[in-house]
Amino acid sequence: MGKLFAVVLTIITVVATAIFVMRVWWLPADISVHGPWIDHQLMETMLSSGILFVVSQLALALFVWKSGDRREGRKIKIFPGGAVPMVVLATVLVGAEILALTFVGSKVWASIYQTPPDPNSLAIDVQAEQFAFYFRYPGADGKFGGIHPELMNEASQNFFGLDPAHDTAARDDIVVPTLAIPVNRPVLLTLRAKDVNHAFYVPELRIQQDFVPGLVIPLHFTATQPGKYEIVCTQLCGLGHYNMRAYVEVMPQEQFDQWLKQQAAQQ
Amino acid sequence: MRTHSIAVLATVLITGGLARSASIVGAAPPRPPGAAGTISGKVTYTGTPPKMKPIDMAKEPNCVTQHAGAPVLTENVVTGPGNTLRWVLVYISAGDQGSAPATETVRLDQKGCQYIPHVLVLQPNQPLDIYNDDPHSHNIHPLAKLNPEWNRSQPAGAPPIHTKWEQPEFIPVKCNVHPWMHGWHLVVTTSHYALTGEDGAFTLSGLPPGKYTVTAWQEQFGAQSQDVTISGSETKPVNFVFKATPY
Numbered sequence: 302m303g304k305l306f307a308v309v310l311t312i313i314t315v316v317a318t319a320i321f322v323m324r325v326w327w328l329p330a331d332i333s334v335h336g337p338w339i340d341h342q343l344m345e346t347m348l349s350s351g352i353l354f355v356v357s358q359l360a361l362a363l364f365v366w367k368s369g370d371r372r373e374g375r376k377i378k379i380f381p382g383g384a385v386p387m388v389v390l391a392t393v394l395v396g397a398e399i400l401a402l403t404f405v406g407s408k409v410w411a412s413i414y415q416t417p418p419d420p421n422s423l424a425i426d427v428q429a430e431q432f433a434f435y436f437r438y439p440g441a442d443g444k445f446g447g448i449h450p451e452l453m454n455e456a457s458q459n460f461f462g463l464d465p466a467h468d469t470a471a472r473d474d475i476v477v478p479t480l481a482i483p484v485n486r487p488v489l490l491t492l493r494a495k496d497v498n499h500a501f502y503v504p505e506l507r508i509q510q511d512f513v514p515g516l517v518i519p520l521h522f523t524a525t526q527p528g529k530y531e532i533v534c535t536q537l538c539g540l541g542h543y544n545m546r547a548y549v550e551v552m553p554q555e556q557f558d559q560w561l562k563q564q565a566a567q568q
Numbered sequence: 569m570r571t572h573s574i575a576v577l578a579t580v581l582i583t584g585g586l587a588r589s590a591s592i593v594g595a596a597p598p599r600p601p602g603a604a605g606t607i608s609g610k611v612t613y614t615g616t617p618p619k620m621k622p623i624d625m626a627k628e629p630n631c632v633t634q635h636a637g638a639p640v641l642t643e644n645v646v647t648g649p650g651n652t653l654r655w656v657l658v659y660i661s662a663g664d665q666g667s668a669p670a671t672e673t674v675r676l677d678q679k680g681c682q683y684i685p686h687v688l689v690l691q692p693n694q695p696l697d698i699y700n701d702d703p704h705s706h707n708i709h710p711l712a713k714l715n716p717e718w719n720r721s722q723p724a725g726a727p728p729i730h731t732k733w734e735q736p737e738f739i740p741v742k743c744n745v746h747p748w749m750h751g752w753h754l755v756v757t758t759s760h761y762a763l764t765g766e767d768g769a770f771t772l773s774g775l776p777p778g779k780y781t782v783t784a785w786q787e788q789f790g791a792q793s794q795d796v797t798i799s800g801s802e803t804k805p806v807n808f809v810f811k812a813t814p815y
Contacts, residue, residue, distance in 0.1 A: 433627055433747050455742060456644045456750040457788070458621055466815040478624045540707060540721060541745040546627055567622055 303369015307362040314358040321351060329505050332526035332551065335413045336507040342409040346402055353398065414510075418521035422489035423482065428461055429492070429499035429512040432541035434532060435460040438475040438561060446471020453495065460495075475564050480549040483557040484527050492518040500535040503549055511536055524551040605798035608771040609807040611656040611764050611784055617645045617812035618788070623748045630703055631681035631746075643686045643750070644788050645812070652768025653786060653810060655687045657754050659761035660772065661793060662781035667759035670694040676751075678706045678722070683741065683751030687787075689761055690753065692736060698722070698729040707744035710753060712737060719744055738785070752787060784808040 320326065331340055368378075380387040426437035426445060439445045446461075446468045453462040463471035482488050492501060494512035501520065502509040505528075510520045534545035552560065620641040625631040646654035670691040677684040679701040690696060700706050700722040708729070709719035714737040720729060721744075733739070733755040743749035762770035772782070775798050785791040789810040796804050 430747060432745055455747045456642070456740070457618065458623070458642055458748065460747070464815075466813065479626050539744075541705075544627070544705070544745055548626060568619075 303365050306369060307366035310358060310362040310365065314355055314362070318351065318355055321347065328507075330526075331507055332505045332524055332528070332530070333507050334523040334525060338409045338412065339507040342406050346406065349398065349402065413522075414520075418489040418519065419487035419523075422487040422521055424489050424491070425480065425482070426461065427480070427490050427492050427501065427512075428495060429501070429534070429545075430460070430495035431497065431539050432534070432545035433478060434480070434499075434501070434534075434545070434547040436477055436480045436547075437461055438477075438564075440473030440475055440565060442470060442473055444470040446474050448493075450495075473565065473568070475561065475568055477564050478547055480532065480547060481557055481560050482524055482549065482551055483554040484524055484551050486554065487521060487523045490520040492520055497538050498536045499538050499545070502533050502535040503530055505530045506549070509535060524549075527551045527553060603777055603801050604773065605775045605777065605801055606771060606773040606803040607775065607780070607782055607796055607798070607806050608769070608773075608803055609805050611653045611658065611768045611770065611786075611808045611810070612651045613647065613653055613789070613810045613812040614651070615812040616814045617647050618642075618814055620646060625681050625746070625748065628681050628704065628746060634680035640680070640682050645786075646686075646766070648766035648768060650768075652764070652766065653789075654764055654766050654768065655787070656764040656768070656770075656808070657687065657689055657756075657761060657785045658764065658770040658772065658808070659689075659756050659783055659785075660758045660775070660780050661783035663779050664758040664760060665776055665778060667691070667757065670759060673697050675699065676753075677701050678708070678743070678749070681743075681746050681749055683743075683749060685751075685763075687752045687754060687763060689763055690733065690755055691759065692734055692755055692757060693732050696731050696733070696753075698731065700724065700726055705745060706749070708741065709744050710739045710741045712739045715739065715755075740787075754785070782806055784810075786810055 328340070328343075331337065424439065424445075428435045428437070437445065446463045446465065447470070449462045449464050451462065452459060452464055458476065460476060461474070463474055463476075465472045490501070492510060492512045494514040494516075497514065499512040500509060501512065505526075506522055506524060508520065508522050510518060512518065528551055530549050530551070532547045532549055534542060536542075538545065550560075620643075622639040622641055624639070625635070643655065648654055671694070673695040674688060674690045674697070676688055676696065676698045678699065681702065688696075698708055703724045705721060705723045707719055707721045711717060712733070714735045715733050722729060733753060736755045736757050739753040739755065741751040741753055760772045760775060762772055764770050777798050777800060780796050780798065781793050782796050783791050783793040789812065792808050792810065794806055794808070796806055798804060
């Protein structure tokens with residue numbers, strides 16, 4: 302029975318490793334400027350934790366193969382000092398690995414999330430609510446109108462709570478449920494949540510950021526490939542969470558200008 | 569034996585008396601034949617109404633396909649040719665001399681990520697069936713305040729929801745999955761009501777002689793009332809004009 306368990310463990314280890322090595326379920330191709338840093342960090346994490354996984358699983362299989370079957374009269378060997386030093390050693394080893402990965406990884410994370418955005422970024426407001434995303438462009442005046450939560454009204458499509466009757470800056474704001482951005486131009490999103498926590502995740506952009514009600518969260522990136530990509534909410538936000546998505550359309554600048562003009566006409 | 573007979577006699581007398589007074593209170597007054605009047609007119613606006621904006625349903629591709637070529641427009645203010653207003657409820661808000669309870673089932677459809685009809689008028693306890701005709705889930709959420717508020721998920725192919733409203737109330741209805749879906753359930757005690765179409769016209773008929781208050785209600789512009797006296801089988805013209813603002 303012990304030997305069978307050792308064989309099964311080995312098979313699991315080999316198959317699981319092969320899935321990663323052959324990239325069966327891998328991330329989609331990156332389309333962002335900062336993406337290579339994320340991918341590099343991800344690869345380092347996978348490699349270090351992967352090596353540890355393979356070594357520990359195979360060691361376990363080896364010990365199970367050698368000592369799995371109980372034989373009469375044989376003394377059971379224990380870890381020197383008993384269970385406590387073993388658990389302490391394991392915790393220290395795993396903790397050291399996690400700390401090392403966090404330390405290296407946080408540098409990459411900070412270089413993306415903690416750096417100031419390009420001053421020429423295209424500013425877009427994002428509002429997340431159960432269960433949709435809405436995007437706001439400042440319109441011809443280049444200014445966003447103020448937000449008044451008490452004026453939010455889905456029936457009249459006033460998702461951001463704008464007050465165009467009194468606020469002239471709000472009159473030309475363009476509100477749409479699709480995020481269109483020009484290719485190779487830095488974009489600065491400002492994330493707001495209307496109700497509960499949500500998340501903005503575009504795997505191709507290597508961007509994932511939570512929305513937190515009451516917080517205004519900046520997020521900046523530059524897309525490098527035109528195309529249509531899905532934006533999904535990755536924070537369980539309620540019954541319709543499964544259906545909370547939108548699309549980001551990356552397009553050449555001229556096409557973007559045309560698109561924006563078209564949307565402005567429909568407001 | 570004698571005591572028993574007195575008790576029976578008293579019960580008969582009391583019950584009979586109650587029944588008689590109940591019939592006096594509950595029955596509609598006899599309507600002279602041919603004396604029913606009508607109130608009819610139009611609902612229009614002055615000023616600039618908000619634009620009817622196309623609704624982008626990008627997150628629900630099936631609904632985009634259903635409305636391909638003709639996107640659904642916002643319905644909070646729907647106007648027609650000649651400055652008419654659609655989806656305005658015109659009803660007798662005072663002076664109604666008693667209406668029989670409505671028993672026919674009212675139907676609400678969720679189709680193409682839209683409530684059909686946008687405004688539903690019904691009487692207290694009138695049966696209401698809610699259908700999901702789309703190949704995906706909806707979550708209907710009437711934001712009632714006097715009646716109990718509820719929200720129910722209705723997946724594709726689920727049986728209709730059978731419900732009713734007990735109290736008169738104007739209830740906004742939204743879908744918890746599709747934020748742009750919006751409608752109204754207007755619960756009124758009178759059976760004398762009309763909902764305007766694109767031509768803004770309404771007719772309230774079968775009104776016995778009497779004094780009435782006619783109210784027109786529009787979801788964004790609010791309510792207006794007029795007093796009307798019907799003295800016989802006549803048609804009284806009544807028009808409502810709402811002041812529209814673009815925002």
